[in-house]
Amino acid sequence: MYQGRSVVPVMQSYESTSIWVVCPAYNEASTIVQVVTGLRQGGYQVVVVDDGSVDQTHQLASAIASAVVSHPVNLGQGAALKTGIDFALQQGAEVIVTFDTDGQHRPSDIPRLLDALTRNRVDFALGSRFLNPPRGMPRLRRMLLWAATLFTVATTSLRLTDTHNGLRAFTRRGALSLRLRQNRMAHASELLSEIARSRLPYVEVPVTIDYTAYSMAKGQRTGDFVMILLDLLARKLYR
Amino acid sequence: MIAQVVFSLLLGTVLVYAWAEYRRSPIVAGLSFVVSLLGFYFVWVPSHATRVAELFGIGRGADLVLYLWVCISLIVLLNLHLKLRTQHELLTALARSIALANATVSAEQARHPGRSRSSVKEEQT
Numbered sequence: 001m002y003q004g005r006s007v008v009p010v011m012q013s014y015e016s017t018s019i020w021v022v023c024p025a026y027n028e029a030s031t032i033v034q035v036v037t038g039l040r041q042g043g044y045q046v047v048v049v050d051d052g053s054v055d056q057t058h059q060l061a062s063a064i065a066s067a068v069v070s071h072p073v074n075l076g077q078g079a080a081l082k083t084g085i086d087f088a089l090q091q092g093a094e095v096i097v098t099f100d101t102d103g104q105h106r107p108s109d110i111p112r113l114l115d116a117l118t119r120n121r122v123d124f125a126l127g128s129r130f131l132n133p134p135r136g137m138p139r140l141r142r143m144l145l146w147a148a149t150l151f152t153v154a155t156t157s158l159r160l161t162d163t164h165n166g167l168r169a170f171t172r173r174g175a176l177s178l179r180l181r182q183n184r185m186a187h188a189s190e191l192l193s194e195i196a197r198s199r200l201p202y203v204e205v206p207v208t209i210d211y212t213a214y215s216m217a218k219g220q221r222t223g224d225f226v227m228i229l230l231d232l233l234a235r236k237l238y239r
Numbered sequence: 240m241i242a243q244v245v246f247s248l249l250l251g252t253v254l255v256y257a258w259a260e261y262r263r264s265p266i267v268a269g270l271s272f273v274v275s276l277l278g279f280y281f282v283w284v285p286s287h288a289t290r291v292a293e294l295f296g297i298g299r300g301a302d303l304v305l306y307l308w309v310c311i312s313l314i315v316l317l318n319l320h321l322k323l324r325t326q327h328e329l330l331t332a333l334a335r336s337i338a339l340a341n342a343t344v345s346a347e348q349a350r351h352p353g354r355s356r357s358s359v360k361e362e363q364t
């Protein structure tokens with residue numbers, strides 16, 4: 001477990017009702033029930049952000065999630081995360097966890113993130129698939145993630161091993177400090193640069209990613225990394 | 240002479256555009272401004288354009304002016320792209336407001352309503 005920056009005290013422990021898991025979902029009817037059920041069994045409040053799905057995602061999520069927020073049009077995962085975080089803050093969340101709905105994350109990793117927040121007294125606990133040797137990861141994806149990590153280390157000075165992991169936990173203070181504007185693929189890099197800007201303490205926590213044919217198909221493609229660079233560049237050019 | 244006047248009018252339009260865009264995107268405006276001024280200079284002093292073109296291995300001054308014009312077009316295109324992004328950000332804010340206003344909460348959650356939006360905004364500031 002890597003801990004970054006100086007230690008600043010935050011809350012020591014959290015009630016399960018104050019822990020909100022934000023699940024951005026776009027056409028995830030085939031996985032949403034299993035994912036949300038797993039999270040609800042852990043006792044967490046779950047908000048599903050339906051990002052303009054055209055399948056049964058909204059209806060299925062409404063039956064099991066604590067709340068469902070629906071974008072009228074598809075805006076992208078970054079926008080969905082921001083909407084979910086805003087909603088959780090409105091609900092008084094003390095801790096916010098982001099969790100992908102394609103089935104690649106494990107609810108059993110969340111207690112480790114929460115434990116890392118309290119034990120290390122940090123505001124951000126970021127999941128990393130590389131702190132434990134990853135299994136089943138395609139070589140090309142490994143190389144791209146390595147390049148993305150190099151880019152992030154160079155541009156933010158954060159010392160991280162995994163920069164595109166959707167499983168993270170923030171304290172309320174951490175979530176309030178984030179100014180997210182990237183709607184689509186560049187949101188993960190933007191989130192890290194916002195953590196760097198906030199100068200709040202963070203820690204990396206080992207988590208497991210389950211690579212399935214479904215999650216690989218839904219995940220980022222090689223060409224997406226070019227668009228991520230363009231989006232990040234555009235943000236720097238425009239006020 | 241006709242070509243010089245036409246080019247000058249076009250470059251003048253780009254200068255006005257750069258001035259108008261300065262507040263929103265100083266980098267794009269600055270680039271447009273510099274390239275337009277260079278264009279003016281070379282349109283009206285073509286002999287210098289030829290000399291500079293030779294220096295860069297382009298050959299003819301007319302080609303240099305043409306390349307400058309292509310540069311201006313690309314910068315304007317970039318700015319249009321950035322403007323589209325701004326419009327998209329507005330659309331996102333609108334969609335997010337609608338989504339949050341129409342959130343559906345479970346019966347269990349409805350019994351424990353959260354904080355108001357305004358109190359969260361105050362915290363964020």
